[in-house]
Amino acid sequence: MSDYDAIVIGAGHNGLICAGYLAKAGHKVLVVERRHKVGGAVVTEEIVPGFKFDLGGSAHILIHHTPVVQDLELTRYGLKYLDVDPLFFAPFPDGRSITLYRDLDKTCESIAQVNEEDAERYREFIKVWEPLAQATVETFINPPTVTNVVKNLGFKSGLGAGNWERMSELFRGYGQLLRQWFTGEEVPALIGWMAAQSGPPPTEPLSAPFALWHPMYHHSGLKRPEGGSGMLTQALRKMIEAHGGTILTSAPAEKILVLNGRAAGVQIFNKNSNKSETYTANIVASGAHIHTTMGLIDEQHLPQTAQNLIRKSRIGNGFGMIVRHAISELPDYLHTPTPRGTTGEEHIAMQFVCPTLDYLDAAYGDYLGKRPSADPALISMTFSAVDPTLAPEGKHVLFLWGQYYPYELAQNENWPDIAEREADRMLDVLAAYAPNVKDVIIDRLIETPLYLEQELGLLRGNVMHLEMSIDQMFMLRPALTMSSYRAPIKGLYLTGASTHPGGGIMGAAGRNAAHTILNDQRRRLWRGRG
DSSP states (O other), rough: OOSSEEEEEEOOOOHHHHHHHHHHHTTTTTOOOOSSTOOOOOOOOETTTTTTEEESSSOOOOOGGGSSSHHGEEEEEGGGEEEEOOOOOOOTTSSSSEEEEESHHHHHHHHHOOOOHHHHHHHHHHHHHHHHHHHHHHHHTTTOOOHHHHHIIIIISSSTTTTTHHHHHTSSOOHHHHHHHHHHOOOOOOOHHHHGGGSSSSSSTTTTHHHHHHGGGGOEEEEETTTOTTTHHHHHHHHHHHTTTTSSEEEEOOEEEEEEEEEEEEEEEEETTTEEEEEEEEEEOOOOOOOHHHHHGGGGSOOOHHHHHHHHOOSOOEEEEEEEESSSSOOOOOOSSOTSSSSOHHSSEHHHHHHHHHHHHHHHHHHHTTTTSSSSSEEEOOOOOOOOOGGSHHHHHEEEEOOOSSSSSSSSOHHHHHHHHHHHHHHHHHTTTSSGGOOOOEEEEEHHHHHHHHHHOOOOGGGGGSOOOOSSGGGGGOOGGGGGGGOOOOTTTEEEETTTTSTTOOHHHHHHHHOOOOOHHHHHHHHHHH
């Protein structure tokens, strides 16, 4: 008899969501996590005394397109979401700015202050591409079968017969698409910089859908868990434990056990007892990176085709870097009416420093040469303006995400030597728009691509696990024969950012994997009865 019905490797949010659905369905579940705390890349810790830093994802947008929070009743376990509106604030070097609100009319009014024609074009952009964006949501929250993709992206997207002109736009890079839609530089920069968060640069062919998702921001808005991003995964932990599940932290998986061609359990190293331990189960699901997961299996159990496909999947060379700051005062942006030392709309929103698409292209050009961007595009986040629990009274947190930053560097450089220099450069870029920031730093945490790999298990610093190019999405993620969340070994399942729909705080991969497991069990039970 097995120790558990199911074992989940990795307590990132997708692994926990998968475990949560299984536990809710009545299964005896074990989750094993290598770090000292659950959460993976959705975790919050007090690195600087009194200040709560998210170590990974901070903006909660995608998960609100799924039923996960409601299905698992996470509000019962301490999860409280705070609305963040406005969503984005984009200052420009000439002193003008655009503020994007959840409300479309308010957004267009803000754009009109910069470019009246583009305000109307923006309204049209949202109207035209909203059906495709909504169809993409439906595609993401279901397994990437041919039926799912055709039904949603084919029939519900508003594209197809009679609209071939629009369909042709899907084959472009999002930079080209946005330049053709708008007359000025500001709106394409705002939309394009948000599209770049998935990784592909503006010039990548077939990347237009990353910008065409944009209408959904006006639907879901932006939210933050009170107490930090990691409150989502803490609520998931409590939910799993309330349903009889067990979670072991400081317990990295050493091996996935295979018996008679079927996953049979997991061997871990328990750092608390300082010894290896073995747990058995009929089902094993891994939310770890696909390359990490495959490394836990003896090659004799893996078909050669599967080994070849995973070996060819592209992790890439990282693409982002984060610096978390404890600060004594909010950024004082130039040309805004907010008095220094007080909170304005710009501090509530995610603050974009990316004046043009050409600027973003140049940053990517540095990255291609394996150099940190000389002028990185930035997102500045001061969520303590919405949630005062993140910092002591009168103090704040400032999170800076920048692109592009390669994991593997040229010119014999290495990240331990240049981390401070690049963190300073990011602050210099922000200071051109908010000059006070260099004088308000109390302390900071620098998360280079190497740090992201070593601390959060994000190989080569890629927060999406695998590159989010069209040839590694939908039925091709992580590989053609494994896109159904089923590994090439019976009883072994996959979830996490390595699987459809990819990275970001969405939870669809965890939910889809759990439903796949439960459906497979029902089919096996039915066949057994027959």
